[in-house]
Amino acid sequence: MGKEQTIQTTCPYCGVGCGVLATPQADGTVSIEGDSNHPANLGRLCSKGSALGETVDHGNRLLHPKIDGKRVPWDEALNTVSRKFNDIIAKHGPNAIGFYVSGQILTEDYYTANKLMKGFIGSANIDTNSRLCMSSAVAGYKRAFGSDSVPCSYEDLEQADLLVITGSNLAWCHPVIFQRIRQAKEDRPEMKVVVIDPRTTATCDLADLHLPLRPGSDASLFNGLLNYLKKEDYLDLDFLEQHTEGFSAALKAAKTSAGNIPQVSAVTELPEQDIIKFYQLFASTEKVITLYSQGVNQSTSGTDKSNSIINCHLATGRLGKPAMGPFSMTGQPNAMGGREVGGLSNQLAAHMEITNPEHHDRVSRFWETDRLATENGAKAVDLFNDVGEGKIKAVWIMATNPVVSLPDADKVKAALEQCELVVVSECESNTDTTELADILLPAAAWGEKDGTVTNSERRISHQRQFLIAPGEARPDWWIITQVARKMGFEKAFPFEKPVDVFREHARLSAFENNGSRDFDLSGLAEISDEAYEKLAPIQWPVSDNAPAGTARLFTDYQFFTPNGKARMVPIEPKLPENKTSDDYPLVLNTGRIRDQWHTMTRTGRAVRLNAHIPEPMVQIHPVDAQNWGLVDGALAQVSSKLGKMIVRVVITDEQRPGSVFVPIHWSNQSASLARVDALVAAVVDPISGQPESKHTPVKIRPYQPVWHGFILSRHPISVKDANYWVKVRGGQFWRYEIAGEQEIQHPDVWAQKHLGTNGEWLDFIDKKAGRYRAGIIVGNRLEGVVFVAPDHDLPARSWLSQLFTSPSLTDEERYSLLVGQPGKGQKDCGAIVCSCFGVGENTLKEAIAVGKLTSVDEIGNKLNAGTNCGSCIPELKKLLGH
Numbered sequence: 059m060g061k062e063q064t065i066q067t068t069c070p071y072c073g074v075g076c077g078v079l080a081t082p083q084a085d086g087t088v089s090i091e092g093d094s095n096h097p098a099n100l101g102r103l104c105s106k107g108s109a110l111g112e113t114v115d116h117g118n119r120l121l122h123p124k125i126d127g128k129r130v131p132w133d134e135a136l137n138t139v140s141r142k143f144n145d146i147i148a149k150h151g152p153n154a155i156g157f158y159v160s161g162q163i164l165t166e167d168y169y170t171a172n173k174l175m176k177g178f179i180g181s182a183n184i185d186t187n188s189r190l191c192m193s194s195a196v197a198g199y200k201r202a203f204g205s206d207s208v209p210c211s212y213e214d215l216e217q218a219d220l221l222v223i224t225g226s227n228l229a230w231c232h233p234v235i236f237q238r239i240r241q242a243k244e245d246r247p248e249m250k251v252v253v254i255d256p257r258t259t260a261t262c263d264l265a266d267l268h269l270p271l272r273p274g275s276d277a278s279l280f281n282g283l284l285n286y287l288k289k290e291d292y293l294d295l296d297f298l299e300q301h302t303e304g305f306s307a308a309l310k311a312a313k314t315s316a317g318n319i320p321q322v323s324a325v326t327e328l329p330e331q332d333i334i335k336f337y338q339l340f341a342s343t344e345k346v347i348t349l350y351s352q353g354v355n356q357s358t359s360g361t362d363k364s365n366s367i368i369n370c371h372l373a374t375g376r377l378g379k380p381a382m383g384p385f386s387m388t389g390q391p392n393a394m395g396g397r398e399v400g401g402l403s404n405q406l407a408a409h410m411e412i413t414n415p416e417h418h419d420r421v422s423r424f425w426e427t428d429r430l431a432t433e434n435g436a437k438a439v440d441l442f443n444d445v446g447e448g449k450i451k452a453v454w455i456m457a458t459n460p461v462v463s464l465p466d467a468d469k470v471k472a473a474l475e476q477c478e479l480v481v482v483s484e485c486e487s488n489t490d491t492t493e494l495a496d497i498l499l500p501a502a503a504w505g506e507k508d509g510t511v512t513n514s515e516r517r518i519s520h521q522r523q524f525l526i527a528p529g530e531a532r533p534d535w536w537i538i539t540q541v542a543r544k545m546g547f548e549k550a551f552p553f554e555k556p557v558d559v560f561r562e563h564a565r566l567s568a569f570e571n572n573g574s575r576d577f578d579l580s581g582l583a584e585i586s587d588e589a590y591e592k593l594a595p596i597q598w599p600v601s602d603n604a605p606a607g608t609a610r611l612f613t614d615y616q617f618f619t620p621n622g623k624a625r626m627v628p629i630e631p632k633l634p635e636n637k638t639s640d641d642y643p644l645v646l647n648t649g650r651i652r653d654q655w656h657t658m659t660r661t662g663r664a665v666r667l668n669a670h671i672p673e674p675m676v677q678i679h680p681v682d683a684q685n686w687g688l689v690d691g692a693l694a695q696v697s698s699k700l701g702k703m704i705v706r707v708v709i710t711d712e713q714r715p716g717s718v719f720v721p722i723h724w725s726n727q728s729a730s731l732a733r734v735d736a737l738v739a740a741v742v743d744p745i746s747g748q749p750e751s752k753h754t755p756v757k758i759r760p761y762q763p764v765w766h767g768f769i770l771s772r773h774p775i776s777v778k779d780a781n782y783w784v785k786v787r788g789g790q791f792w793r794y795e796i797a798g799e800q801e802i803q804h805p806d807v808w809a810q811k812h813l814g815t816n817g818e819w820l821d822f823i824d825k826k827a828g829r830y831r832a833g834i835i836v837g838n839r840l841e842g843v844v845f846v847a848p849d850h851d852l853p854a855r856s857w858l859s860q861l862f863t864s865p866s867l868t869d870e871e872r873y874s875l876l877v878g879q880p881g882k883g884q885k886d887c888g889a890i891v892c893s894c895f896g897v898g899e900n901t902l903k904e905a906i907a908v909g910k911l912t913s914v915d916e917i918g919n920k921l922n923a924g925t926n927c928g929s930c931i932p933e934l935k936k937l938l939g940h
């Protein structure tokens with residue numbers, strides 16, 4: 059870990075699982091590059107991965123264990139947790155304890171947590187945020203294949219002749235895969251891409267056909283496809299006969315619900331000719347991959363939707379061969395690792411089942427325990443209901459922020475508020491969830507810990523340590539091991555380092571396996587410390603038959619069902635459970651933006667990632683906007699039966715009429731009222747338990763405060779007196795978007811209250827018009843600015859933001875300061891489009907106009923924009939008018 063030494067590790071964000079080269083610098087910063095030897099990314103990184111170096115500072119880190127807000131030594135914290143757990147178990151039984159963990163801990167952490175809970179506490183009340191993420195995909199695979207197996211590899215995506223991307227905004231959420239596909243399509247223009255998404259997303263940039271279907275209607279579309287394949291004679295009858303069962307029932311269900319194109323068109327609200335185009339493409343192309351994620355999974359019928367997709371692949375025998383198959387993308391960096399260790403409350407470790415007596419016996423013997431849980435535990439939503447009802451008396455939350463990310467989030471908050479014991483393992487000191495913790499345990503963050511993760515294509519990679527954890531932060535596996543030992547389970551938790559855990563995990567996967575379970579790491583079961591340290595990325599299964607790993611599953615068409623045949627499942631399409639009504643006429647769709655990761659605890663630290671979309675917003679179609687009296691750039695209140703939020707209005711015809719889109723990223727730490735999950739109903743898929751995060755009936759109306767404004771300040775300040783506020787970290791300044799419902803009586807006094815009096819104040823008041831503008835300068839450096847107006851028509855923040863990097867303001871800058879716009883000879887780069895090189899919209903527009911640029915390459919040559927991670931290419935194309 060010496061300085062200037064480059065360490066090969068992996069990105070801690072999405073399930074692409076990119077290899078990263080991290081080089082700590084003498085000044086404490088870390089330089090980041092894509093690892094060209096890593097098979098997932100071959101050197102590429104997206105905007106979030108490229109900015110990792112900006113996220114490793116220690117500001118706002120949780121550095122010490124705390125009980126009731128007071129710092130305590132580790133020993134006391136661990137003793138208290140274990141004693142209280144044991145007391146509660148003694149009084150109320152093991153089911154009174156719950157763990158809520160995450161696809162963002164390493165496999166070694168995950169294995170240890172699962173072993174403690176299921177194996178030794180003796181309850182399966184351990185669930186994970188992956189329940190909200192891909193539990194429907196897991197359930198779908200298991201129904202079809204008898205195992206939770208993602209059959210394909212990334213290379214298959216590049217070699218496919220048709221990619222059907224449904225319910226996935228790959229361009230923003232799995233950007234490096236999107237870039238690999240972009241490159242493949244450039245190399246082989248005959249490759250076709252169909253995007254199925256109610257919204258027009260950046261992913262549509264590669265689409266030959268975009269199907270903006272009615273939200274929730276995917277199963278009808280794929281049932282219709284199955285029916286079409288039969289009608290038009292595209293079935294693989296040999297494959298169906300020899301390797302599948304259930305075809306006729308599946309076809310019958312498809313015929314009933316989607317028997318002809320007009321019927322499909324009526325449900326999906328897609329033009330008939332577009333449906334036919336899609337069906338023809340699918341039917342006539344052998345090498346097809348259907349790639350799906352949250353638009354399919356997060357649904358009250360997500361499991362059925364995934365089986366409606368898998369059915370079409372089985373009917374055509376299109377899996378187990380190069381460039382074919384149903385490919386569910388995992389979201390989190392170690393969502394797949396979580397599946398391996400049985401992180402979900404209805405799984406046992408190593409792809410075994412709690413309720414299968416043979417599995418139960420095997421794992422009991424392997425772990426040498428007589429306490430192994432005998433029943434499935436509560437799934438995420440139920441787990442927090444149980445907390446709320448007092449059935450679960452102690453909950454341990456690790457590496458997830460449920461007060462922000464679970465549906466009906468205010469109910470989750472209330473449940474935690476009244477829970478007897480809330481333990482939270484976190485890297486950050488202030489999150490919406492840590493605020494409710496009785497005991498806080500400081501966790502080592504990315505770069506400070508060591509272990510493995512598994513990506514979407516089943517590839518295990520080593521995430522290596524290159525930084526020393528600050529304060530007393532410790533890796534999660536260590537924390538769990540200490541608690542387990544103190545609870546009395548020393549013998550079962552002898553782990554001293556991550557490799558000890560990994561070896562046991564690999565051995566369990568191999569234990570009495572003999573080809574009966576797909577998840578098999580027998581080839582790594584005796585891995586030495588040294589080999590683990592050097593472990594190169596490898597795809598499971600890793601066994602004697604496949605010592606170098608396995609790129610593709612089911613090449614022999616043997617499935618993990620009792621008769622070895624894949625199952626086709628009859629699907630009766632169901633539209634979302636919660637219907638719109640006169641009171642709540644719009645569908646709230648939620649998801650991600652390009653440059654933020656979930657609740658922003660990490661990406662929010664990186665200045666360049668905050669510039670792309672700095673404020674919480676609602677995207678709405680122009681017709682709906684007009685209908686509800688909304689103006690672009692103004693504020694709106696969006697509300698459901700459960701809660702409300704206030705967000706900026708973005709009017710765009712990329713949004714489907716009748717539905718609105720709101721990103722998931724803002725919390726009470728970053729905005730006054732923008733936790734979208736406070737609005738989302740906690741209705742779930744009956745099989746997977748995955749919540750319907752993409753379909754909540756809402757209403758919308760303008761939010762009209764008396765004044766709007768913003769403050770840019772070199773130092774963080776409190777603006778919580780404003781009715782609306784958003785806090786954004788900028789380069790050498792903090793940006794606060796604010797609005798208030800009460801007139802500001804003395805704007806100058808008010809401004810000084812926020813920005814202080816020590817400095818030279820320049821200000822301008824037009825009391826009658828309700829306008830106030832002020833700046834404070836200290837030693838000729840800009841300290842802060844305040845702009846207030848009766849409406850949202852305020853100067854752009856970009857030029858003023860630029861002034862904070864200036865060591866000394868020029869006369870022109872001072873002169874223009876209160877205008878908020880550059881004078882002659884000065885430039886405003888505009889809203890940032892390319893976050894890697896900080897290139898703004900105005901700069902781009904000017905370069906395009908002046909230089910008569912016509913292509914993304916020309917822009918890249920001139921301004922570098924789009925040449926690093928490529929995530930902004932769809933936006934560059936829009937500016938070019940393509």
Ligand SMILES: Nc1nc2c(c(=O)[nH]1)N[C@H]1C(S)=C(S)[C@@H](COP(=O)(O)OP(=O)(O)OC[C@H]3O[C@@H](n4cnc5c(=O)[nH]c(N)nc54)[C@H](O)[C@@H]3O)O[C@H]1N2
Nearest residue numbers: 225226227231273274351352353389390649650652655656
């Ligand atoms: N930038 C960024 N990347 C991320 C993350 C992040 O926070 N930020 N998180 C990671 C994680 S954990 C995950 S799970 C993945 C999620 O990756 P994605 O699933 O790609 O992301 P989402 O934005 O949640 O939703 C995908 C799309 O589903 C569409 N959709 C909504 N309803 C329907 C429907 O009924 N049918 C269809 N076909 N589509 C529908 C939405 O309009 C949206 O565009 O992203 C990962 N990558």
Ligand SMILES: Nc1nc2c(c(=O)[nH]1)N[C@H]1C(S)=C(S)[C@@H](COP(=O)(O)OP(=O)(O)OC[C@H]3O[C@@H](n4cnc5c(=O)[nH]c(N)nc54)[C@H](O)[C@@H]3O)O[C@H]1N2
Nearest residue numbers: 187190191457458459463483484485501648656657659751
């Ligand atoms: N409405 C709606 N809701 C959604 C979704 C949606 O699309 N729509 N998507 C859902 C999905 S797919 C997901 S995956 C979830 C994500 O939701 P969350 O899991 O709640 O989001 P994160 O912000 O990633 O939370 C991870 C937390 O772990 C901390 N952390 C990071 N590294 C470590 C570590 O190594 N150890 C420990 N102990 N802590 C660590 C971070 O600081 C952060 O606070 O949101 C879900 N909620």
Ligand code: SF4
Nearest residue numbers: 069071072076104107
């Ligand atoms: S695509 Fe981006 S966020 Fe995902 S693993 Fe790669 S660099 Fe990280």
Ligand SMILES: [Mo]
Nearest residue numbers: 190191389390
């Ligand atoms: Mo996720």
